Amino acid sequence: MKWSYVLALAASVWLAGCAAPGSTSGDAPSRTSTSTRQPTAGDMPPVSMTELRSGKVAPLDAPADLWDRIRRGYAMPDLDTDLVRQQEQWYSSRPDYIQRMTERSRMYIFHIVEELELRGMPTELALLPYIESAFNPQAVSSAKAAGMWQFMPATGSSFDLRQNMLRDDRRDVIASTRAALDYLQQLHDRFGDWHLALAAYNWGQGNVNRAITRNQAAGLGTGYLDLSMPAETRNYVPKLQAVKNIIARPDSYATALPLIENHPFFDTVDITKDIDVEVAARMAEVRLEDFRALNPSQRKPVIFAAGTPQVLLPWNNAVTFNRNLAAADPQSLASWTAWVAPSNLPSREVASRFGMDEESFREMNNIPRGMLIKSGSTVLVKRSNGAATAVASHVVNNAQLSYTPEVVLRRTTVRARKGDTIASVASRYDLPAATVAGWNKGGAHASLKRGQPVVLYLPVRAAAAAAGDGIASARHRARAERSTPSRGHQKAERASGRAAKGQPSARAAKGGKESKTAKSTARSSSGGKAAAKSAPARTSAKGKSKR
Template structure:
């Protein structure tokens, strides 16, 4: 779009500076059901006789919940058929995109329902970003909802050296739904609102005014618009049709439960991204997929950010955090005072100017000034270990050294979760796949869920 663009535990004693809740962050808007939503409807059952569905009972599956909330009028044009064929011929793409969406869909649908908006909007990131929070277009649109920088700032999405909230699943979803609601209120028509999301409301209004002056219809299909916008709603309609009846297109959607995938934790102390993932005992890639807004290897507590963790990781994270004896961050943050330079900061922390430049992405001609925040690496030589953690269990093992003195080593273990691979576990703990295979006597690549692996 123009402005956006396609392409659980409680407690007051918290010395680690975290607070958490098993509930998803909610929209500040008042929850409400669509006033025209029926309490029951007739729905086809694989092409057989229609059956009644009680809408007062929540479905177990998120796809069913999405189908029940459709409210955008359908369009049936040759372009829709073209995009149906395009997507149907790429079932692997639909499968991968739907799997990525599984992390975010419950939250997005919940937000949509609370605002009384059509649930088709939850499918819009299929078109915008393929549900990839890291997606970046040629026009620098970013995130699930593809906000360009200016529109992101207009919806209070912070963008600086440390973070880019256009990639934040919660903040960007709220901003996108705010924008879509504004566009619907502006046009009174969901097709025109969606076209405006892609092209800009000013462009759509000018196209409407042009047709009005010529006594021509002003609906979406009658407007003169760029090819991208002309294809935009047919793409969404095609995705909607496939989600409505995937079997008709020989596509199998992954099962996604109609329940929260993630919970939120608010933090007030710096923490390394890598350490946060380790404390949650989850692959670093998955942690980053839930927390893609952070630009650096350390998350600043002064920003009071919200971390997202899978619902089944929260108790593990908190237990490991309580047992953790080391520093939460391998970085200092230093706010430049008036007159300070890289040289004076380097001298203060016992490091080099070259190290500071590299850590902060500064070139030789980069300018810094009072109030800027620098990342300064600590002089820590060894990474602290976890003690009595919930899942990464230090086991004391004693071995003989040349038959004389005894040497004590730490053996770290990891319990395999659904979705884990040898590669993801190896990356999480900075070891090689060959190391894991040798240590655990694994010949192939398959690892069963629930197996306990030795890490080191």
């Protein structure tokens, strides 16, 4: 009975509460409400361009295609100069080039527009890769800038774009776009002007800073058109403005733009196992060239899960890939693995260890002939049968390859000098004394006789130099021996000298006849002179004159 009463009372209170808000009786006393008045349709504030570009507000009429979406997001001030008109003429006179460039961009430009809108940045910046690389993520400049955003190695590293022997994130579609927009935002925050930010992107922040400082010191303007800059940078913003104008009004430039739908071209797919690039493309049922175009950062024919946790695939192929991957044998996914050299090794030894021929191994790892793989280097080798273990992240993320010229040794014999020991000879050729002692079957401190042969194994060039030194030493000794006359020769030369000066021998001085020795010496002296005069003629006849 008590519960019936309580329920009845609660029901009456609930009904009264429901009826109260709906009462519109004019007899009801007016009262001040403490709640916020709900705005009517006419009270809604207009949506600002910043809010529209932020991605939080969507227009009621969706863009017809991606070009329309880009046009709606234009927010940079226009540049109207003769250089812009020159660039418009250049692009519009090359319809085939524009067609190839815009067709190539269809894989990537939707993602860039999405990222720009999320950051509230002008959408004409999505056209910047047309200027930088013609939307080619594999592009490399003569200055070593790479990717569709053309990052230099050092700048890429400062924006966390990893570069090693396995991958180059300057070419990665998502990573490089993130870095480029970060950089452009940073430059815009620094200069407060998109044209100056673009000049700094092309020329370098420091150069733009210095150009501004010079103009300030000279009392000149500091805008983009006021600064003195290289021709490439001077044309950089006009090029972007020209492309922007052509995209905005293609009919005015007799240009036909390919249809690019306002829809993502690719989807991201997680990678949990090492997999060959060709296998991944086959499982996704896409052409190999399309797979590589979407994943251009891969530098090798295998994708390591530890370094590349996801890949990009055409939107409609992501589900296909996951289905085929789930049904695949894990041991059949990758035929390559990464291996770290424990010491300096020749290519032939590493190739033999993994059942590869040397030529294929060097070609896979871009190792020139005659080079030694340095300790700590990472190389790609054939994965052994049954090995399904993924390569560790520290190997993948730090993969570098270094090599040094392989030293070829040659057996060489040198001659010991006076007072030499095995140790002193070894020191002379920068070799371990114990090693040289082993080659010569003696102790490291064993004394050597002058001219005693010592066997060494030296690099080819050093061996040739050592052999030359040995020959020179032998010639020096021979010359020294020839230049030291015997005692008999000394007597004959003294007698010959006296005869040449008209000095008689001791016997002739006494009025006697000249000795037979003196006569023969004089004859030999005159004959020697004649021989000396005729020697050059004989030598010259052989074509080997030593003069």
